[in-house]
Each structure stands twice: as structure tokens, then as C-alpha cells.
Amino acid sequence: xxxxxxxxxxxxxxxxxxxxxxxxxxxxxxxxxxxxxxxxxxxxxxxxxxxxxxxxxxxxxxxxxxxxxxxxxxxxxxxxxxxxxxxxxxxxxxxxxxxxxxxxxxxxxxxxxxxxxxxxxxxxxxxxxxxxxxxxxxxxxxxxxxxxxxxxxxxxxxxxxxxxxxxxxxxxxxxxxxxxxxxxxxxxxxxxxxxxxxxxxxxxxxxxxxxxxxxxxxxxxxxxxxxxxxxxxxxxxxxxxxxxxxxxxxxxxxxxxxxxxxxxx
Amino acid sequence: xxxxxxxxxxxxxxxxxxxxxxxxxxxxxxxxxxxxxxxxxxxxxxxxxxxxxxxxxxxxxxxxxxxxxxxxxxxxxxxxxxxxxxxxxxxxxxxxxxxxxxxxxxxxxxxxxxxxxxxxxxxxxxxxxxxxxxxxxxxxxxxxxxxxxxxxxxxxxxxxxxxxxxxxxxxxxxxxxxxxxxxxxxxxxxxxxxxxxxxxxxxxxxxxxxxxxxxxxxxxxxxxxxxxxxxxxxxxxxxxxxxxxxxxxxxxxxxxxxxxxxxxxxxxxxxxxxxxxxxxxxxxxxxxxxx
Numbered sequence: 001x002x003x004x005x006x007x008x009x010x011x012x013x014x015x016x017x018x019x020x021x022x023x024x025x026x027x028x029x030x031x032x033x034x035x036x037x038x039x040x041x042x043x044x045x046x047x048x049x050x051x052x053x054x055x056x057x058x059x060x061x062x063x064x065x066x067x068x069x070x071x072x073x074x075x076x077x078x079x080x081x082x083x084x085x086x087x088x089x090x091x092x093x094x095x096x097x098x099x100x101x102x103x104x105x106x107x108x109x110x111x112x113x114x115x116x117x118x119x120x121x122x123x124x125x126x127x128x129x130x131x132x133x134x135x136x137x138x139x140x141x142x143x144x145x146x147x148x149x150x151x152x153x154x155x156x157x158x159x160x161x162x163x164x165x166x167x168x169x170x171x172x173x174x175x176x177x178x179x180x181x182x183x184x185x186x187x188x189x190x191x192x193x194x195x196x197x198x199x200x201x202x203x204x205x206x207x208x209x210x211x212x213x214x215x216x217x218x219x220x221x222x223x224x225x226x227x228x229x230x231x232x233x234x235x236x237x238x239x240x241x242x243x244x245x246x247x248x249x250x251x252x253x254x255x256x257x258x259x260x261x262x263x264x265x
Numbered sequence: 266x267x268x269x270x271x272x273x274x275x276x277x278x279x280x281x282x283x284x285x286x287x288x289x290x291x292x293x294x295x296x297x298x299x300x301x302x303x304x305x306x307x308x309x310x311x312x313x314x315x316x317x318x319x320x321x322x323x324x325x326x327x328x329x330x331x332x333x334x335x336x337x338x339x340x341x342x343x344x345x346x347x348x349x350x351x352x353x354x355x356x357x358x359x360x361x362x363x364x365x366x367x368x369x370x371x372x373x374x375x376x377x378x379x380x381x382x383x384x385x386x387x388x389x390x391x392x393x394x395x396x397x398x399x400x401x402x403x404x405x406x407x408x409x410x411x412x413x414x415x416x417x418x419x420x421x422x423x424x425x426x427x428x429x430x431x432x433x434x435x436x437x438x439x440x441x442x443x444x445x446x447x448x449x450x451x452x453x454x455x456x457x458x459x460x461x462x463x464x465x466x467x468x469x470x471x472x473x474x475x476x477x478x479x480x481x482x483x484x485x486x487x488x489x490x491x492x493x494x495x496x497x498x499x500x501x502x503x504x505x506x507x508x509x510x511x512x513x514x515x516x517x518x519x520x521x522x523x524x525x526x527x528x529x530x531x532x533x534x535x536x537x538x539x540x541x542x543x544x545x546x547x548x549x550x551x552x553x554x555x556x
Contacts, residue, residue: 010284064284173363179323180364183356184425185348185380202376205366209411 009131014059015244016129021138023245027252028126034256035118043259044114050255051121058125069120076116084109132164137237154230162218170211177206268334268353268432268465270297270320275329277315289315291489292329297482302459302466304476304497307486308511313469314359316486317435320467321354322347334432352381355431359438361422362415370413370421371396371406377429388428395428396421399454416447423451427458433465434458440472452479473515477501477536485510501536517541 016024031047038044055065086098087105094101130138140157147153178188181202188199277290289312297303305313318324319331322338331338334353358364367373374392375385383391396406399420405413410421423439436455440448456479458464470476476483476497483500485493487510493500501507504514504522514522518534521541525531531548535541 067283176358177364179318180356180358180361182323183321183351183354184364184377184429185351187348190344202364202366206363209366210363 008127010060010128012059012129014057014129015248016054016058016125018242019244019248020239020241021130021134022141022239023241023249024126024130025135025138025142027248028122030252030256031122032119034252034259035115037256037259037263038115039111040262040264042262044111044118046255046258046262047118048114050252051118051125054125055121058129060125060128065121065124068124069117072116072120076113079116080109080113083112132167133161133237134239136161136164137235137239141239152230154233158230166211166214169214170207173210174203174207177203177210268299269332270433270465271332272296272316272319273330273332275319275326275331277312277319277324278327279315281327289489290319290326293489293491295484295491295494297465297467300459300463300465301482302456302468302480303482303484304468304470304480305484305486306470306473306476306512311486312489313486314437315489317356317437317467317469320433320435321351321356323356348381352429353431354433354435355426355429356435357423357426357437357439359441360419361426361439362410362418364422364425365410365418368409369407370401370410373410373421374425374428377425381429391428391430392424395424398427398458399424400450416443419443419447419451423454431464433467435467435469437469438471439468440470440475455479473501473513474517477515477517485512497536502534504534 031051035047038047055062084101084105087102087108091104092100092102127135136157139160140153143151143153143156182188184202186199186202187195188203189196191199272293272295275290275293276288279285279287279289291312293312293316305316307313315324319326319338320333322331322336322342325338325342326340328340330340334350336350338350365373367376371389371392374395375388378388378391379385393403393406396403401417401420401424405417410418413421419439426434434455439455440451443451452475455466455468459466459479468475468480480497483493483495483497484491485500492510501514501518504518507514513519515536517538517540518536521531521535521544524545525534529545529548531544533544535544
């Protein structure tokens with residue numbers, strides 16, 4: 001778990017850190033959409049240069065980034081292999097039964113690899129430079145228009161921020177329970193599948209009962225502090241749109257338009 | 266079997282090689298004698314819990330090695346064959362009631378022994394002995410552990426560790442959140458296990474009164490290092506130093522040092538209430554008390 005970078009926050013004070021969470025969220029979303037428009041080497045190059053710039057401006061070292069991607073590399077390789085072995089068309093170099101390798105499948109495989117990398121990079125930048133609570137606030141701001149169709153945006157945001165707040169707490173608890181059961185002689189992660197599933201029970205039951213206890217205590221404490229509903233509340237943290245957001249959006253929109261122009265139609 | 270615990274220049278770094286890297290233990294060398302009652306004290310975050318988790322190899326040293334129960338744990342030690350070690354070293358975590366999961370109290374207590382290969386009958390008799398030790402009524406054995414009170418749950422959890430009959434028992438703040446009576450019962454249980462069963466007890470605590478009442482050895486930790494290791498009397502003889510370590514004095518010593526500043530001529534700093542009473546009697550009979 002400890003070298004799993006995805007979804008962690010790294011404190012800092014860079015350009016990317018200072019942007020408002022709602023614009024970062026939308027920007028990441030927009031970027032992922034743009035990635036799917038890219039279809040030739042030049043479009044991917046443009047997007048790669050952009051993401052490299054973003055990573056540099058986030059103040060996080062690139063080596064650290066690559067290390068964070070490592071746990072996901074098998075998933076990427078698996079998908080790329082599927083793409084290479086099963087897609088058809090183009091000049092065939094090698095084939096065996098249903099498998100074949102051709103120049104188009106190799107190129108497509110390469111594109112999918114870059115695509116994965118770009119998506120992981122942008123979302124890692126987002127989570128590394130934004131606190132979980134800021135992300136929850138950002139989601140609330142972004143979803144605000146849905147209020148018009150009576151979607152419970154505030155309740156969702158509350159649930160989201162509570163969930164995010166309790167992720168580390170529950171992780172800690174899991175660690176402790178894991179260790180406690182280990183000292184009582186449980187072997188986690190070895191033996192037959194049946195054995196492993198059985199070994200999960202002494203971990204899961206306490207984890208669930210713990211979570212229920214947390215929920216009960218938290219709801220009581222919230223009521224005692226005058227919480228009645230999530231609609232009629234004021235906000236303590238306010239994230240305003242800044243110049244940095246406007247400039248970043250301008251750059252991203254420019255690259256987006258560029259991609260639309262140089263893609264193969 | 267020799268149960269002496271030996272730490273040789275043990276360093277532990279959490280999340281090594283990341284920006285989150287944190288040195289929790291720094292070149293720790295120490296020996297905990299077989300059959301001792303050792304208290305580990307120190308400011309929050311000084312590395313106490315990290316230290317004790319090395320003793321049954323839940324954590325492995327980043328560098329250095331540990332000898333315990335005839336086993337040597339090095340950075341290269343794998344998770345295989347650690348079961349036998351963990352049977353010898355019982356570990357009661359903070360808020361151990363969180364680890365209960367079985368349908369009935371007795372099944373939960375039997376869980377440990379059964380993991381170490383005991384048959385159902387053996388495990389049941391071990392469990393019943395452990396229940397008697399911690400003072401849980403036999404009527405409770407078929408109840409769900411989740412129906413019990415907080416204090417009872419804690420005792421069931423401790424019984425679950427004692428049922429494995431460990432030779433070394435580690436207690437990580439076993440009385441946190443208990444009422445004074447529950448507190449005394451648990452600490453008396455630890456003393457009883459130490460005196461009558463010859464268990465090596467390692468107690469992590471913030472309660473200095475418990476340290477002087479029960480422990481024979483005290484280890485003081487600060488910022489991942491051991492700064493003092495000695496008898497309670499030696500540790501608390503220098504109040505200034507104790508405060509520097511962000512620790513408290515035992516309440517008797519605290520009271521005595523206030524008496525001394527107020528001009529009462531006590532000869533030494535007494536650590537327990539009895540010694541304090543003796544010291545005051547001595548001072549009064551000496552006739553030096555100010556009106």
C-alpha cells in the first residue's frame with residue numbers, strides 16, 4: 001500500500017496547488033475528453049508536452065510520478081497486449097490461431113499505452129495537488145447546476161467529504177486489526193483460495209462493526225452540533241476562481257483546438 | 266527457552282524512499298530481561314508502538330536485527346514461519362476490543378489457539394482458563410461479543426491473547442478509556458501474570474502511576490531513540506529531566522516535589538503513596554514542619 005501514489009495528497013505551494021479545485025476537476029475531465037479525440041502522432045505529442053508542463057509546474061519530481069504509476073503498469077501492459085494481439089487490419093507480421101500482430105495493431109497498442117499514461121498522469125496530478133476535502137468542495141461546485149433537477153448535490157457532497165475524511169482512519173484501523181489478528185496466528189495472503197477467503201472474515205467483521213460504530217457516533221455528534229439538513233448551510237472554505245485558473249484554461253483550450261485541427265479526419 | 270529480547274542497532278523507516286519517509290526508530294539497541302516487567306514510556310510519536318511491533322515481527326527492521334525467543338529477525342526475514350514466534354509473543358493492541366469478530370465469546374477466545382493448531386477440546390479448555398484469568402463469567406461464553414459492555418469486550422480480547430499462553434506479553438496502553446476500576450483490574454491481572462506465571466510483560470503506557478506501581482524496568486523513548494533505561498527510581502529521580510521529555514511525574518512524586526518547594530524537608534522523592542506517607546511522617550516527627 002505504502003508506494004501506491006494514486007489518490008494521495010502531497011502538500012506544496014506550486015501553481016497547480018494554488019488553482020481552485022473546481023477548475024482543476026473540470027480541467028482534468030476536459031483533458032480526458034480531448035485525449036479521446038487524439039488519433040495521430042502529432043496530437044499525442046501535443047498532449048504529452050502539455051501534461052509534461054503540468055507535471056513540471058506541480059513541483060512534484062517526475063521520478064516520483066513514474067514510481068507511482070508502477071503499480072498500474074501491469075493493467076496497462078495487459079490492455080495494450082490485448083489490443084496488439086486481437087486487432088485486425090494492416091500489414092500482418094505474425095499470426096497464430098486467433099492472435100496476430102500487424103503494423104496497425106502495434107501503432108494502436110502504442111496509442112493506447114500513451115492514452116493510459118496521459119489519463120493516469122492528469123488524475124495523479126489532480127489528487128497529488130488537491131486535498132480530499134478540496135476535491136469534495138470542487139465536486140459540490142461543479143455539480144451545483146444539477147440542483148435544478150432536484151439532485152441532492154449538498155447531501156452527496158457531505159457524504160463525499162465524510163467518506164474521504166474516513167479513508168485514512170479506516171485504513172489505519174484495518175492495519176491495526178490486520179496486525180492484531182496476525183499476532184493471533186492468522187496467515188493473511190498465503191494458502192489456498194478457500195483459506196484466504198476464510199482469513200478475510202476476522203478482518204472484515206471488525207472493520208464493518210467499526211465503521212457502523214463510527215457512523216453512529218458521528219451522526220450523534222453532528223446532531224448535537226446543530227446539524228439538521230445539508231441544504232441550509234453556509235460554507236467555511238470558499239475557493240474562488242483566480243487568474244491562474246483562467247490562464248490554465250486558456251492554455252488547455254488552445255491545445256484542445258490544436259488537437260482538433262491536426263487530428264486525422 | 267531463553268526469552269531475553271535483544272535489539273541490535275535497529276532502525277525502522279516507514280515508507281522508505283518516498284517523500285513520506287519517516288524515521289520511527291533510530292539505532293535502537295536494548296535488552297529486555299527474561300521475566301521482567303518493563304514499561305515503555307515517551308511522548309506521543311516517540312516510537313513506542315513501532316518498537317513493540319518489532320518484537321513479534323509485525324514490523325521488520327530497516328537495518329539492524331532483533332533476537333527474540335531464539336529467533337533472529339533481520340531486514341531479510343520473510344513472513345514465513347513467523348507463526349511459532351508469534352505464539353510466544355502475545356500482543357494486546359490499543360483498544361483490543363476492536364479485533365473481536367466471532368459469533369460467541371468462547372469462539373473468539375478459541376480463535377488464537379486454534380490458529381496455532383490446537384484441537385477443539387484443547388482450545389476450549391485454554392479459552393476457559395483464559396476467561397477465568399481475566400474474570401469473565403462462564404455464563405457469558407455463549408453470548409455475542411458485540412452484546413457486551415466496553416470493559417467486558419476488552420477483557421474478552423485480552424483473554425483471546427492469553428489463551429495462546431504466550432511467554433512474552435506486550436500490552437499497548439491496555440487501560441486507555443477504562444474506568445478506574447477496570448483500569449486497576451487489568452493492571453492487577455498483568456501483575457498476576459508476571460508474578461505467578463513468570464510472563465515477561467512489556468507495557469506501553471502514559472500512566473506514570475502504573476509505571477511505579479508495577480514495572481521493574483523503565484525505558485524512556487524520545488524521537489525514535491532510547492534516552493534512558495533503568496529502574497523507576499532512577500528514571501524519576503530528576504523531575505526537570507522528566508518534564509523535558511514531555512512526561513509527567515507519578516502523582517506522589519509530583520505532590521512531594523510541591524511539598525519540597527513549599528519548604529517541607531522531605532529526604533527523597535517518593536514514587537508511591539506509601540513511600541510518600543512514610544516520608545511525610547518522617548518529616549513531621551523530625552519536627553521541621555512549618556506551621
